[in-house]
Amino acid sequence: MNKKLEALQEYLKELGSVAIAFSSGVDSTFLLKVAHDVLGDQVIAVTAQSCSFPKRELEEAKAFCKKEGIKHIICESEELQIEGFSHNPKNRCYLCKHELFEKIGNIAKENNIKYVAEGSNMDDNGDYRPGLQAVAELHVKSPLRHVELTKQEIRDLSKEMGLPTWDKQSFACLSSRFVYGEEITESKLSMVDQAEQLLLDMGFHQLRVRIHGQMARIEVMPSEFLKLMEDANREKIVSEFKKIGFSYVTLDLQGYRMGSMNETIKTD
Structure with missing residues (x-):
């Protein structure tokens, strides 16, 4: 077995239960699948519904969770209602992610889930990513970065696992x-x-x-x-x-x- 995949499975076992921010993209689909395989019902998927999130992505998220038997919660997260967001400042992503992860954190507590996790990978470290500041401030887990998985490695492992997202285009809001x-x-x-x-x-x-x-x-x-x-x-x-x-x-x-x-x- 791939050593990084093994390390990811061990890390998720240590967490015990996790709410995953699920966008139906390459990274979050892979993370959700591995987490569910390891933790079963101690995993929930949370998808934010907003005008900056295409309907096709939401429908794919619903379909994947239904197929895999994963509890899926859809929360309203309208970025345009966040103070200052519509003016599109350089920290726009921080404003959005901070509110989103606070909401997911509340959902996790309501469902007796210990941790919140998101799907950023090692390739995300090189770009300007103010959203990762919100991840750090709110103590959100980043399992794929924790085990140093790159985007290409995630695609390769996704293909081996038969995930439909292995060659899906990269997406951002x-x-x-x-x-x-x-x-x-x-x-x-x-x-x-x-x-x-x-x-x-x-x-x-x-x-x-x-x-x-x-x-x-x-x-x-x-x-x-x-x-x-x-x-x-x-x-x-x-x-x-x-x-x-x-x-x-x-x-x-x-x-x-x-x-x-x-x-x-x-x-x-």
């Missing part, structure tokens, strides 16, 4: 598509959600649609540039994006990369 300082609104979140769903439906895999006012900046993998620029695809994207509400549609020539909105603040 839709608020991460906004340039810092630009107001986040429900209508703009919906625009981003619709635009990304269109690209996913067209068969693009790892992608982001970043919003800059009325301009959409599309990030896809460089290997998919040619597909996007095929006349039929390009014309469809431009036409549909304008129907959604964008005035301008652009392709980022650097391609998809994690945390591109943080590039402007790395020297701060």
Whole structure:
């Protein structure tokens, strides 16, 4: 057995019971599956429902928990109601995560669960991640980082375990598509959600649609540039994006990369 997987299982056994922040992404799905295999009914999954969390992700979370027989609690967590959040400050993620993990902590207590855990991995240590400050302050456990699992290792182990998420695109909440300082609104979140769903439906895999006012900046993998620029695809994207509400549609020539909105603040 993989040594890191073994270490993860041992660590989860030590925790005894855990409420896992479950987004249906690659990392939290893997963590939830391993935790449930080890701890059974002493594990619950908690998913936050909000306008920055696409409906498709929520439905996938529900389906996975139903299939695996895991107790699943959905909590309302409307970020736009958090004071200061809609102004999109640089610590936006901290404001959101702090409130979310407080809510999950309360749910854990109500269900006699000792700990709260989240699915960040070693690759998350390198980017600007103010949400991890909230994790530390509220004593939330990060089992995947604790045993030093990387994203690729999690994908490989997920494939071995037969998890459907092993090759799922990386996802972050839709608020991460906004340039810092630009107001986040429900209508703009919906625009981003619709635009990304269109690209996913067209068969693009790892992608982001970043919003800059009325301009959409599309990030896809460089290997998919040619597909996007095929006349039929390009014309469809431009036409549909304008129907959604964008005035301008652009392709980022650097391609998809994690945390591109943080590039402007790395020297701060």
